[in-house]
Amino acid sequence: xxxxxxxGPTVVIVGPTASGKTGVSIEIARKLSAERSASSEDxxxxxxxxxxxxxxxxxxxxxxxxxxSSSHSISxxxxxxxxxxxxxxxxxxxxxxxxxxxxxxxxxxxxxxxHYGFDLVEPGERFTVADWKEYAEQKICSIRERGKVxxxxxxxxxxIDALIYDYHFxxxxxxxxxxxxxxxxxxxxxxxxxMRKDFRVFGIIWDRDELRQRxxxxxxxxxxxxxxxxxxxxxxxxxxESQAMKSNIYQFAWGYMTGKYTLEEAKRLxxxxxxxxxxxxxxxxKRNKEIxxxxxxxxxxxxxxxxxxxx
Numbered sequence: 298x299x300x301x302x303x304x305g306p307t308v309v310i311v312g313p314t315a316s317g318k319t320g321v322s323i324e325i326a327r328k329l330s331a332e333r334s335a336s337s338e339d340x341x342x343x344x345x346x347x348x349x350x351x352x353x354x355x356x357x358x359x360x361x362x363x364x365x366s367s368s369h370s371i372s373x374x375x376x377x378x379x380x381x382x383x384x385x386x387x388x389x390x391x392x393x394x395x396x397x398x399x400x401x402x403x404x405x406x407x408x409x410x411x412h413y414g415f416d417l418v419e420p421g422e423r424f425t426v427a428d429w430k431e432y433a434e435q436k437i438c439s440i441r442e443r444g445k446v447x448x449x450x451x452x453x454x455x456x457i458d459a460l461i462y463d464y465h466f467x468x469x470x471x472x473x474x475x476x477x478x479x480x481x482x483x484x485x486x487x488x489x490x491x492m493r494k495d496f497r498v499f500g501i502i503w504d505r506d507e508l509r510q511r512x513x514x515x516x517x518x519x520x521x522x523x524x525x526x527x528x529x530x531x532x533x534x535x536x537x538e539s540q541a542m543k544s545n546i547y548q549f550a551w552g553y554m555t556g557k558y559t560l561e562e563a564k565r566l567x568x569x570x571x572x573x574x575x576x577x578x579x580x581x582x583k584r585n586k587e588i589x590x591x592x593x594x595x596x597x598x599x600x601x602x603x604x605x606x607x608x
Contacts, residue, residue, distance in 0.1 A: 300444040305607025306494075307437055307447045308600055309461060311386075311582050312501030313575035314452055315511045317593045319402050321501070322383050322450040325600050326410045329446050330380030332601070332608055382440045384433050385414030386451025386460070389545060391429070392420045394531055397524045398546040400515070414451075420531065421539030427466040430459040446604065454581035461496045492587050497603050499596055500588040508575060516568045520560065524550050546570075 308325070312318050385391075389399045393416045401415055413436045418424045433449065433456075440447040451457065458464065492498075503511070528550040535542060542548070546567050553563035582588060591599055 326381040381446040420541040
């Protein structure tokens with residue numbers, strides 16, 4: 298089947314942790330699937346009407362798999378567009394086995410929407426910003442070629458900047474040298490340079506008190522038996538040598554599980570850790586003057602309006 302490549306911008310949705318990035322990205326992807334499906338059917342009808350007149354409706358009936366297609370139907374298929382796919386830009390979600398603690402969307406939440414950027418490496422395994430940028434660019438290219446809209450969603454600022462400002466990292470044999478090179482970009486370009494033209498970046502803004510409330514609610518939801526089971530399995534497999542283990546909720550869950558903290562102490566410490574992360578994320582993203590900041594409820598309509606000329 299011939300699919301018309303998508304030629305519009307890549308959508309990027311950023312914001313602090315617990316701001317609703319993942320949920321609204323999935324909502325937009327579903328909306329795009331519905332909108333573009335309707336647009337495709339309309340385009341097929343117009344094509345069919347021009348080709349066959351009164352018999353135009355027959356153009357919508359596709360042949361069984363393996364059956365030959367007419368030249369008209371092949372041309373009509375070039376109108377097909379197929380929705381959106383999501384690429385995670387979360388440096389914690391790249392790790393296998395870290396599902397509940399990193400708040401990855403469940404398989405039910407992802408249903409019908411392809412996601413990338415999850416479960417790429419084992420905790421402790423080397424995966425740099427440069428590696429993620431290369432991975433994301435390959436996925437964006439593939440998504441576009443299949444007629445879909447790429448949506449990049451996440452709160453890891455250096456991941457986002459590396460992509461939208463097209464950072465070029467030096468090739469180093471030494472892993473520590475490469476990490477230093479990546480960090481130098483954050484220091485060398487604190488106010489960014491020119492953003493690539495094929496990206497549209499939207500940021501989710503929350504009132505300070507509302508965001509704190511969202512963080513508290515998420516913490517309360519996460520501290521469940523499922524989290525404790527996941528934590529125990531991760532500790533048994535990887536121990537505490539990996540920074541991936543130390544920079545996540547697992548340290549607080551484990552503290553509670555081993556009697557170091559009460560449940561309320563563990564939750565409070567995790568909340569404070571997430572709150573400090575949220576403030577760092579907002580400080581990072583606020584320096585980018587090209588991000589369009591909107592309340593969560595206004596993100597989906599704004600994205601759909603921006604993409605309308607390309608659907």
